[in-house]
Amino acid sequence: MDIRFNLINSKLLEISWPKDISPLILEEMMAVKGYLEKEYADGIKEIRMGYHCLSLKLQLDINEKEVSELLEEIESKGLKIDTPSSKLWTIPVCYGGEFGIDLLKLSKFHGLEPEEIIQLHSDPEYLLYFYGFLPGFMYLGGLNERLTTPRKSSPDRSVPAGSVAIGGKQTGIYPCESPGGWHVVGVCPIPLFDIHQDPPVMAKVNDRVKFRSIEKEEYLELKEKSKTGKYQWQHD
Amino acid sequence: MIKLPSYIHFVQPGLMSSVQDLGRFGLAQYGIPYSGAMDRYAVAQVNFILRNPKDAAVLEISGTGPEMVFESETRIVFAGAEPEVLLNGKPINYGQVIDIKPEDHVLVKRIKKGQWAYMGIQGGFESELVAGSRSWYPGITPRTRVRKGDTLCYLSEAERYYPPVETKAKIRSDWFRLSKINVYPGPEWHLLPHLLHNRILNKAFKVSDMIDRMAYQLEENISHELEPILTSPVYPGTVQLTPSGKLIILMRDAQVTGGYPRILQVENASLNVLTQKTPKEKITFTLKK
Numbered sequence: 253m254d255i256r257f258n259l260i261n262s263k264l265l266e267i268s269w270p271k272d273i274s275p276l277i278l279e280e281m282m283a284v285k286g287y288l289e290k291e292y293a294d295g296i297k298e299i300r301m302g303y304h305c306l307s308l309k310l311q312l313d314i315n316e317k318e319v320s321e322l323l324e325e326i327e328s329k330g331l332k333i334d335t336p337s338s339k340l341w342t343i344p345v346c347y348g349g350e351f352g353i354d355l356l357k358l359s360k361f362h363g364l365e366p367e368e369i370i371q372l373h374s375d376p377e378y379l380l381y382f383y384g385f386l387p388g389f390m391y392l393g394g395l396n397e398r399l400t401t402p403r404k405s406s407p408d409r410s411v412p413a414g415s416v417a418i419g420g421k422q423t424g425i426y427p428c429e430s431p432g433g434w435h436v437v438g439v440c441p442i443p444l445f446d447i448h449q450d451p452p453v454m455a456k457v458n459d460r461v462k463f464r465s466i467e468k469e470e471y472l473e474l475k476e477k478s479k480t481g482k483y484q485w486q487h488d
Numbered sequence: 489m490i491k492l493p494s495y496i497h498f499v500q501p502g503l504m505s506s507v508q509d510l511g512r513f514g515l516a517q518y519g520i521p522y523s524g525a526m527d528r529y530a531v532a533q534v535n536f537i538l539r540n541p542k543d544a545a546v547l548e549i550s551g552t553g554p555e556m557v558f559e560s561e562t563r564i565v566f567a568g569a570e571p572e573v574l575l576n577g578k579p580i581n582y583g584q585v586i587d588i589k590p591e592d593h594v595l596v597k598r599i600k601k602g603q604w605a606y607m608g609i610q611g612g613f614e615s616e617l618v619a620g621s622r623s624w625y626p627g628i629t630p631r632t633r634v635r636k637g638d639t640l641c642y643l644s645e646a647e648r649y650y651p652p653v654e655t656k657a658k659i660r661s662d663w664f665r666l667s668k669i670n671v672y673p674g675p676e677w678h679l680l681p682h683l684l685h686n687r688i689l690n691k692a693f694k695v696s697d698m699i700d701r702m703a704y705q706l707e708e709n710i711s712h713e714l715e716p717i718l719t720s721p722v723y724p725g726t727v728q729l730t731p732s733g734k735l736i737i738l739m740r741d742a743q744v745t746g747g748y749p750r751i752l753q754v755e756n757a758s759l760n761v762l763t764q765k766t767p768k769e770k771i772t773f774t775l776k777k
Contacts, residue, residue, distance in 0.1 A: 260753050261672040261776075264723075268675070271718055300516050302720030302745055309723075383519035384719060384745030387627050391719060428627040447619055447628050453518050
């Protein structure tokens with residue numbers, strides 16, 4: 253495991269991996285996170301994740317010596333990377349038209365038919381690395397390189413909740429209405445975040461997500477179903 | 489002790505008033521920020537004076553303040569930024585416990601010093617408790633700022649069962665005039681050349697007018713060649729360096745991850761001081777460790 257410890261102050265410690273977005277790094281991060289949460293539950297207030305780092309907010313003070321002991325401990329453990337359980341969630345998306353206002357622009361930009369873009373976007377299984385940016389916003393890895401698109405030079409003032417969008421090498425779903433600089437290709441009719449549920453999201457870090465293209469009829473049907481609380485998220 | 493639910497009626501909402509407590513913790517893993525009062529020190533003061541629990545919810549006020557009518561008896565106190573407050577047309581003092589009677593009219597005219605003023609109320613506000621906190625935040629709580637005609641619930645106690653804390657030593661607002669801000673090196677600090685370390689630590693930075701509950705931007709430019717980072721965790725107090733060389737200090741409502749290099753991390757006590765800075769005020773960074 254190629255990891256580095258960086259003590260920011262006595263209550264903030266960052267553990268980082270080489271700068272890369274990779275499923276292997278995510279697996280190692282999950283193993284270290286799991287170990288720390290098990291062994292040092294009392295000492296840790298919270299662990300935040302990025303693509304290649306864990307940030308530990310500590311309950312108790314820690315010093316440089318203890319940090320290097322902890323690093324040795326983790327390295328010597330040879331933490332078993334049990335491939336943690338990973339569910340595959342299917343997210344229905346109504347692409348194009350009034351919901352995917354940037355699909356045609358994207359199609360021109362890439363010289364691909366809109367159907368090809370939908371195909372390329374709904375084909376992969378995306379890996380959920382972490383939540384950030386907005387409550388319930390999933391950082392997903394696995395966008396087809398042919399869909400890489402520079403972000404808008406000036407962000408839209410308001411992107412509607414549920415919008416599915418592409419920005420840079422990433423794709424994601426806006427859980428709530430927000431300003432945003434990504435290109436909107438479609439919308440998901442079912443809310444992805446509910447603060448009154450515990451947990452407020454359905455997918456866990458390391459789960460996978462796949463988009464399923466739906467027609468407007470099904471969009472309306474699902475929207476109605478989710479309003480009355482009858483929709484159940486689908487996973488394998 | 490008989491406590492009756494009562495309401496404050498907002499005749500005018502003011503520019504930016506919201507209910508805050510100490511924040512919402514343990515939910516960053518779902519992308520939910522801490523939120524909470526900008527100046528936690530001021531909240532500790534008002535709740536101490538009123539003998540409230542530490543996490544009692546207060547009203548945070550910025551810019552021109554609200555105009556309020558109280559339904560029934562309670563006690564209030566102002567701390568944090570120093571506002572000009574009129575009770576039924578008569579000025580009241582900063583840090584002083586005010587006895588409120590039914591139909592009393594409180595007008596927060598403006599803020600004289602600082603950025604965020606706090607009105608504490610006996611027992612705290614009884615607004616919606618969402619995921620362990622009453623702090624208002626878009627997408628989490630039903631309300632995000634006070635609007636005209638809004639009401640806010642509190643529990644009125646007609647009779648006093650204990651005296652207020654007698655503060656002979658007056659609360660002062662001069663502590664946040666400090667310009668020295670203590671910082672720790674952030675995760676990307678060591679990627680900056682030594683020359684830039686010196687420049688950042690020896691420079692007086694001016695607070696810009698781009699300041700809100702999410703972040704404070706500083707005016708000066710630090711040109712650099714740092715690459716953007718992969719999206720990584722950030723906290724209130726994280727100082728980001730943008731590609732164009734601006735320093736952005738993240739505040740209580742900041743998102744939980746960011747993609748700009750994190751060059752410094754502001755010490756907790758200094759972050760309270762920093763929140764009270766107004767545009768054009770100068771600050772300097774002092775590196776700890």
